[in-house]
Amino acid sequence: MKDELRQLLETCIETGSKEDLEALSFMIEGVQRKINRKNSTYIDGLLHMEKKLDNHSCEITIPLNSAIHNNLNIVHGGITATVLDTAMGTLANYLLPEGYGAVTNQLNIHYTAPGIGDQLRCRAEIVHQGTKTFVISGEAYRSDGKKVAYASGTFFIIKK
Amino acid sequence: MKDELRQLLETCIETGSKEDLEALSFMIEGVQRKINRKNSTYIDGLLHMEKKLDNHSCEITIPLNSAIHNNLNIVHGGITATVLDTAMGTLANYLLPEGYGAVTNQLNIHYTAPGIGDQLRCRAEIVHQGTKTFVISGEAYRSDGKKVAYASGTFFIIKK
Amino acid sequence: MKDELRQLLETCIETGSKEDLEALSFMIEGVQRKINRKNSTYIDGLLHMEKKLDNHSCEITIPLNSAIHNNLNIVHGGITATVLDTAMGTLANYLLPEGYGAVTNQLNIHYTAPGIGDQLRCRAEIVHQGTKTFVISGEAYRSDGKKVAYASGTFFIIKK
Amino acid sequence: MKDELRQLLETCIETGSKEDLEALSFMIEGVQRKINRKNSTYIDGLLHMEKKLDNHSCEITIPLNSAIHNNLNIVHGGITATVLDTAMGTLANYLLPEGYGAVTNQLNIHYTAPGIGDQLRCRAEIVHQGTKTFVISGEAYRSDGKKVAYASGTFFIIKK
Numbered sequence: 001m002k003d004e005l006r007q008l009l010e011t012c013i014e015t016g017s018k019e020d021l022e023a024l025s026f027m028i029e030g031v032q033r034k035i036n037r038k039n040s041t042y043i044d045g046l047l048h049m050e051k052k053l054d055n056h057s058c059e060i061t062i063p064l065n066s067a068i069h070n071n072l073n074i075v076h077g078g079i080t081a082t083v084l085d086t087a088m089g090t091l092a093n094y095l096l097p098e099g100y101g102a103v104t105n106q107l108n109i110h111y112t113a114p115g116i117g118d119q120l121r122c123r124a125e126i127v128h129q130g131t132k133t134f135v136i137s138g139e140a141y142r143s144d145g146k147k148v149a150y151a152s153g154t155f156f157i158i159k160k
Numbered sequence: 161m162k163d164e165l166r167q168l169l170e171t172c173i174e175t176g177s178k179e180d181l182e183a184l185s186f187m188i189e190g191v192q193r194k195i196n197r198k199n200s201t202y203i204d205g206l207l208h209m210e211k212k213l214d215n216h217s218c219e220i221t222i223p224l225n226s227a228i229h230n231n232l233n234i235v236h237g238g239i240t241a242t243v244l245d246t247a248m249g250t251l252a253n254y255l256l257p258e259g260y261g262a263v264t265n266q267l268n269i270h271y272t273a274p275g276i277g278d279q280l281r282c283r284a285e286i287v288h289q290g291t292k293t294f295v296i297s298g299e300a301y302r303s304d305g306k307k308v309a310y311a312s313g314t315f316f317i318i319k320k
Numbered sequence: 321m322k323d324e325l326r327q328l329l330e331t332c333i334e335t336g337s338k339e340d341l342e343a344l345s346f347m348i349e350g351v352q353r354k355i356n357r358k359n360s361t362y363i364d365g366l367l368h369m370e371k372k373l374d375n376h377s378c379e380i381t382i383p384l385n386s387a388i389h390n391n392l393n394i395v396h397g398g399i400t401a402t403v404l405d406t407a408m409g410t411l412a413n414y415l416l417p418e419g420y421g422a423v424t425n426q427l428n429i430h431y432t433a434p435g436i437g438d439q440l441r442c443r444a445e446i447v448h449q450g451t452k453t454f455v456i457s458g459e460a461y462r463s464d465g466k467k468v469a470y471a472s473g474t475f476f477i478i479k480k
Numbered sequence: 481m482k483d484e485l486r487q488l489l490e491t492c493i494e495t496g497s498k499e500d501l502e503a504l505s506f507m508i509e510g511v512q513r514k515i516n517r518k519n520s521t522y523i524d525g526l527l528h529m530e531k532k533l534d535n536h537s538c539e540i541t542i543p544l545n546s547a548i549h550n551n552l553n554i555v556h557g558g559i560t561a562t563v564l565d566t567a568m569g570t571l572a573n574y575l576l577p578e579g580y581g582a583v584t585n586q587l588n589i590h591y592t593a594p595g596i597g598d599q600l601r602c603r604a605e606i607v608h609q610g611t612k613t614f615v616i617s618g619e620a621y622r623s624d625g626k627k628v629a630y631a632s633g634t635f636f637i638i639k640k
Contacts, residue, residue: 001181002173008188009169013162016195021161023194023202027187028168034183035176042183042227043236046206067202070249072320076203077249077264078242085238089230103274104237105453106426106474108588109267110615110634112608127630128592133425135590135630137617150607150615152632154426154474154590265613266586266634268428270455270474272448287470288432293585295430295470297457310447310455312472314430314586314634321501322493328508329489333482336515341481343514343522347507348488354503355496362503362547363556366526387522390569392640396523397569397584398562405558409550424557427589434583480552 023067047083051090058091061121075115075148080122084109084138084151087124092134092155095126102134102155109151117143132157183227207243211250218251221281235275235308240282244269244298244311247284252294252315255286262294262315269311277303292317343387367403371410378411378444384437395435395468400442404429404458404471407444412454412475415446422454422475429471437463452477503547527563531570538571541601555595555628560602564589564618564631567604572614572635575606582614582635589631597623612637 012024030039030046039045047068052059060083062068070076085104092102121141128135138151172184186208193205207228212219220243222228230236245264252262281301288295298311332344350359350366359365367388372379380403382388390396405424412422441461448455458471492504506528513525527548532539540563542548550556565584572582601621608615618631 005169005173005181005185005188008185008192009165012188012192012195013165020191020195021165024188024191025165025168027191028165028172028184031180031184031187032168032172035172035180041229041231043230043239069201070203071201072261072263076242077267078238078245079203081241081245081267082236082238085241101232103232104271106271107237107241107269108428108632110632111264111266112610112615128627130592135592147608150632152588152590152630268472268588270472272450272455288467290432295432307448310472312428312430312470325489325493325501325505325508328505328512329485332508332512332515333485340511340515341485344508344511345485345488347511347526348485348492348504351500351504351507352488352492355492355500361549361551363550363559366507389521390523391521392581392583396562397587398558398565399523401561401565401587402556402558405561421552423552424591426591427557427561429587431584431586
């Protein structure tokens with residue numbers, strides 16, 4: 001496994017462009033964040049998520065670069081969705097007692113501006129907290145303050 | 161850059177678990193897919209997307225593993241959203257004449273079952289094709305045939 | 321009550337235009353449909369709903385006229401939503417055993433063309449039937465066959 | 481037309497229950513609101529909408545009664561959708577210059593509590609105002625202050 005990994009990296013280094021190697025570096029650093037427990041999942045690590053959390057909101061910021069772009073060289077809408085969903089789900093889980101978890105049942109996103117610039121900041125807030133579900137809203141902003149996306153979601157409360 | 165990459169990998173190899181190294185291998189292979197032009201973006205490569213496309217539908221299949229899991233050890237809903245959005249957007253772009261592109265304006269996803277098993281298959285179909293927008297539906301299935309998610313989205317037609 | 325109703329009608333007759341009286345006639349006929357049990361609720365009656373229902377779909381057709389228009393003289397999007405939601409909910413309730421009911425938890429509608437012409441036909445189909453929820457899709461068509469709207473919704477199964 | 485209307489009313493009066501006549505009265509009063517220009521459309525009149533509007537929000541309140549109930553004797557979700565959509569669309573139209581209008585392109589509603597009590601209050605606010613679209617959010621509340629629904633919608637700006 002280890003030698004295969006080294007060999008795999010060498011092949012990329014030989015054949016990849018500068019941009020490819022930067023993407024590679026970004027991703028390996030992402031896995032390292034998971035190894036170092038800076039992030040709790042590979043995806044959170046891969047996206048270099050920084051979280052702030054309190055009883056009313058969850059805010060996640062990620063750096064932007066070509067590793068998470070779509071064909072039009074802006075942030076892939078699925079990545080914005082991933083960060084919004086993570087912020088919303090993290091907030092729901094934070095508010096639940098031990099032994100309970102929240103899973104996304106429905107997610108709705110309006111995209112309002114291209115995701116460009118240095119970073120993306122996503123902020124989730126509670127719209128409704130019931131006994132079986134949460135409804136949570138989320139907003140995503142670029143470095144220049146422009147709103148990139150607006151989301152709402154239904155989260156089911158489950159026993160773990 | 162190259163030596164830093166090698167050093168970064170060595171640190172991961174030293175400190176990472178077997179699962180960490182597998183995730184790492186999966187991701188470096190993903191970048192390699194972009195380098196080899198098997199996929200057109202890093203995200204498509206990272207998720208090891210395999211696409212089938214015709215005038216009526218676009219189907220994308222990805223392998224599942226812990227690298228794309230959420231905290232509950234099932235596929236992160238944002239990853240399902242990413243593959244669905246990619247399938248829907250790829251279909252819209254395929255149907256447009258040269259010089260035009262389609263961007264996601266609104267995305268709506270109902271999650272219907274946990275994303276487990278070997279792979280995820282997403283299929284997009286046209287609901288409505290207008291002069292300014294597409295409405296496209298998408299469905300995601302697990303290896304055992306169970307429907308994992310159902311999506312619909314509005315795509316804006318833009319001049320590139 | 322009865323004399324007040326008669327007086328109310330006379331005031332409308334004196335002051336209303338031909339269009340006003342047609343709207344009035346349409347609405348009183350709607351209440352009559354409820355009285356005669358042709359429809360089970362006032363709203364169903366008011367909209368003159370005609371339903372067809374089997375194990376796989378529910379289809380509801382309504383006549384169109386200025387009584388249900390918005391400011392732009394096309395069918396109010398809320399009316400289209402009402403008919404779609406009714407078709408979807410009727411189908412869900414039809415598939416449930418005695419003692420159980422389905423309530424709308426989330427409704428998502430894409431409007432694809434102006435609602436004009438003689439009538440609106442809405443058709444609901446099951447996307448997913450689980451133990452706690454249904455996901456149901458719906459489509460609305462005009463007399464000329466053009467698709468007016470595309471909907472999906474989550475319905476919760478409750479004990480009545 | 482006039483005599484037919486009178487005859488139609490008499491038939492309802494003879495055969496209808498007290499609840500039927502109350503629904504009838506509510507609806508004829510609704511048409512009267514349109515005749516008297518208290519409301520600008522039959523639907524607004526029928527629902528007895530009262531609007532408050534400024535540059536930041538539009539609030540619409542309607543009285544609740546069995547005339548707008550569903551089979552479960554709570555407000556029909558389509559009626560809530562209609563009032564929310566009207567509040568959102570009214571706000572968008574208010575903010576546009578002469579000669580332009582806003583039409584609903586996508587509407588998404590989360591239902592969070594049964595619509596019971598004396599009245600329903602819907603409030604719309606701007607999420608995003610662009611050159612081609614608005615994204616607007618809406619919330620619906622019962623008399624006891626409980627949130628009944630949470631909505632978001634995309635509105636297209638058109639030349640009238």
